Amino acid sequence: MKKLIISLLMATALTASADTDLSALTDTIRLPRPVSGARIESRPGPAINPTPKSARFSGSTVDIGRGFTIASCPVAIPRAIPVVTEGGMPLSVTVTGEGAPGSYSLSATPERVTVEGADADGAFYGLQTLRQLIDGNRLALAEIADEPALARRGVVEGFYGNPWSHAKRMSLMEFMGANKLNAYLYGPKDDPYHSSPNWRKPYPEAQAAELRELVDAARRNHVRFIWAIHPGRDIRWDKADYDSLVGKFSMMYDLGVRDFALFFDDIEGAGANPERQAELLNRLTREFVARKGDVGSLIMCPTDYSGLWANPTERGSLAYFGRTLDKSIDVFWTGDFVCSDLTPKTLEFVDTRIRRPALYWWNFPVTDYARHIVMQGPVYGLDPTVDATTAAGIVSNPMEHAEASKAAIYSVADYAWNPAAYNALDSWERALADMMPECADAYRTFAIHSCDTETGYRRDESWNLSMRSADSLRAEMERLKAAPATIRRLASNRALVDELDPWLTQAEALAARVIGALDLLENGGSMTDAEYAEAYAALTMTEAEREAYAAHKVGTLRLQPFYEAALRHLASRRKN
Structure with missing residues (x-):
């Protein structure tokens, strides 16, 4: 962590002309680590998410205005790939049974397209890559060989607060498939049939029907x-x-579920006993998983899921799981803290104790501890050297705002597939364009000032600002003030706009406040006392405005602190 001197205070005679160095007005804050990576301005071919392991582009494109004629295809064709019964470019998709799970090769030549998957998942992923090679009626010619670095890549709906709606979960399944994510864990803390008091009871009929539909949608999207x-x-x-637990698993099995997890997080008392937990998981592995024959290996979240309180000794629960827990069972870990970076050090700590690669539960972009925030910033703090020997996978715990979580989920998919090639800043830029292609610049202008949590796992925000120029700050605030209207007018993703709307309102108001502060800093010296008092009063937030901002904050790392420091400076300057 390094110190930033953001601009404001101390120089009582300062005025903000266009070339004023605002860093003379100082508030000292501590910054999070900066965002890694850089925006890629020029590419040899289309951007593909997640980034392939190997991709060679010829630099040429070919017309596919007549679509594709399917020679063979054992998996569903994405809707974005145009298909005709005859006369199109030949498309052959096969499953070879050879190679790493989820791997595929794709060859797009002027004559035909061939996709070969090691398994059905790989064939499906190859088609998702093909979809991204298409721009209108043109197909980029390329040779791609690709495979995922981590086995489990996905999302855990594990936050506290309002569970997602059925419609938003259904939308997520397609989004996950499009970005080659393969694991969705259903575990909303406030679903009473997932947790207490009703975990022993069957879901009501209507909710069970929705879960069956969701399971089917997940399967279609691999x-x-x-x-x-x-x-x-x-x-x-x-x-x-x-018997109640096995009965509940059996009910879910009848709804189509073939993968199960047991969460023992955030509890105390008898339920936190690691010996009992291990005994239960091992018994379920023998008596439920093995007997069913088509159920995947279990996943557990231990009570000691973070280095913040886990006992590191041989007497600790992690070491006990390492000695006794069936080796097929994956174990969750959130890192050194509940919300923390994924580092080699934290994986070495947990892996050596549980005697297997940990499954990383990354608490980002979750905001159940800061619900006044909507996280729209880059996905960073994830080590590029992670592989299958050190991690069983990574899943993102998102916000209760499902659509607004997708930009982060897009980049988690990018990282989980190919950590070594992950470029946090460029992935973020691509995610924003994917979510709001009609107004990506406006979305970026808003999102760059809505990245910080204000508490806990703080993230860099507003890093594009120069606090050494009133001119450049004013220009950025004019862009931020205009961005909400542009987003509301142009964005076709109305679900995302609806989720962001209260924060868009606050972003517009914050930009206006900062502009007002700059105006008064620049012009206040020539005002009469009455004029100055009137301008200062107009600039000061009312109680209602502060309440509205407190409920939906943006710009917490640099912009609102700048405004608050400006007010203090303006008040002290006039007194002097």
């Missing part, structure tokens, strides 16, 4: 739907509760 149960708050560790 996403493993993993249903999690959170029984630890009131589990009794007796035969009746074991």
Whole structure:
């Protein structure tokens, strides 16, 4: 962490002309680590998400105005790929049974397109790459060989607060498939049939029907739907509760679920007993998973899921799991803290104790601890050397705002597929364009000032600002003031606009406040006392405005602190 002197205070005679160095007005704050990576201005071919392991572009394109004629294809064709019964470019998709799970090769020549997947997932991923080679009626010619670095890549709906709607989960399944994510864990803390008090009971009929539909949508998009149960708050560790748990798993199995997880996080008392937890998981592996034959290996979230409180000794629960837990079971870990970077050090700590690669539960962009924030910044703080020997995978815990979480999920997909090639800033730029192609610049202008949590896991924000020029700050604030109207007018993703709307309103108001502060800094010296007092009063936030801002904050790292410091300076300057 390094110190930033943001601009404001101390120089009582300062005025803000166009070339004023605002850093003479100082508030000292501590900055998070900066965003890594850089925007890629020129590419040899189309941007593909996630970034392929190997891609060679010829630099040429070919017309596909007549679409593709399918020679063979064992998986569903994405809607964006135009298909005709005859006369189109030949497209052949096959499953070879050879290679790493999820791997594929793609050859796009002027004569034909060939996709070969090691398995059905790989064939599907190859088609998702083909979709991104198409621009209108033109197809970029390329040779691609690709495979995922991590086995589990996905999303855990594991936040506190309002669970996502069925419609938003259905939308997420298609988004995950398009970005080659393969794991969705259903575990919203405030679903009473996932946790206490109703984990023993069946879902109501209507909710069960929605879950069945969601499982089917996940399967179509090559996403493993993993249903999690959170029984630890009131589990009794007796035969009746074991039978209830198996019964609930069986009910979910009948809805189509073939993957299960047990969460023992955020509990205390009898449910937190690691010996009981391991015994239960091992028994379920023998008596449910093995007997069913088509159920995937279990996943667990331990009570000691963070280095913040996990006992590091051989007497700790992690070491106990390492000695006793069935080796097929993946174990979640959130890092050194509940919300923290993914580092080699934290993986070495947990992996050596649980004696397997940990499954990283990354608490980003989740804001259940800062619900006044909508996280729209880059995905960074993830180590590029991670591979299958050190991590079983990574899943993102998102916000309760499903659509607004997708920009981060886009980049998590990029990282999880190919950590070594991950470029955080460029991935963010591509994510914004993917979410709002009609007004990506306006979305970026808003998003760059809506990145910080204000507390806990702080993220860099407003890093494009120069606090050494009133002119450049004013220009950026004019762009920020105009961005919400542009987004509301042009963006076709209305669900995203609706989720962002209260923060867009506050961004516009904050930009106006900063502009007003600059105006008064520049012109206040020539005002009468009455004029100055009137301008200062107009610039000061009312109680209602402060309440509205407190509920939906943006610009917490640099912009609002600048405004507050400006007010203090302007008040002290007039007194002097």
